[in-house]
Amino acid sequence: MSSSTPNKQSFWTTLPGILTGIAGVVTASAALVGALATAGFFDDDEPPPTVTSTAEPTATERPDEQTGSPDWVFTDFPDWVEVDPDPAIAEDGFAILTAGSGYSFVFNVANEGDGASTAIAIEARLQCGGVSETLGFASVGSLEAGGRTQGSVEATIPRGFAGSEDCVLIATLDPENDAAETNEGNNEVRSASLYVQ
Secondary structure (H helix, E strand, O other): OOOOOOOOOOHHHOHHHHHHHHHHHHHHHHHHHHHHHHOOOOOOOOOOOOOOOOOOOOHHHOHHHOOOOOOEEEOOOOOOEEEEOOOEEOOOOOEEEOOOOEEEEEEEEEEOOOOOEOOEEEEEEEEEOOEEEEEEEEEEOOEOOOOEEEEEEEEEOOHHHOOOOOEEEEEEEOOOOOOOOOOHHHOEEEOOOEEEO
8 A cells, every 4th residue: 555645735825825914015015115115215295495595694693793682771760750841859858749740750770781672561559558550651651771761651640649648659670671781670769758749
């Protein structure tokens, strides 16, 4: 009797082997395509055009040529503010403002920094005891380094402060800190004590 040995086939030549091989090739191809797409290999987008300008750059675009920073301050102490009409003066030398009356407060200011400044605001407040009320705002235009100017606030003294003896006028340059300065700590001044009648 003759013995016959079964014909052994390799797994990869059978249908399940062929399907497994195809699945492996598809999976590897998909991974390769995903990696190339993530790397931007298939992007057809052209880079945006570059814009060139023939305009002369400004000082802010040329850091090596910047002129410095501004520093707004009140000046001409003790006359940093002029009040019109002139307030009455009490026997003890304190100024007397009249509640319900209108006044013009003219503030003397300067840019003591080493660079030009942008326009800023001045806020004028009256504080009596622990109560503070904004009287108004003045706008001061841009100023070169070393320049001086004035800002004027037209205001009516609040009637609620009548009879107050512990009052001060407070003025603040750039109250919202909109302008960058070399010293942000010197933007507020207070008057000597005054009365409101």
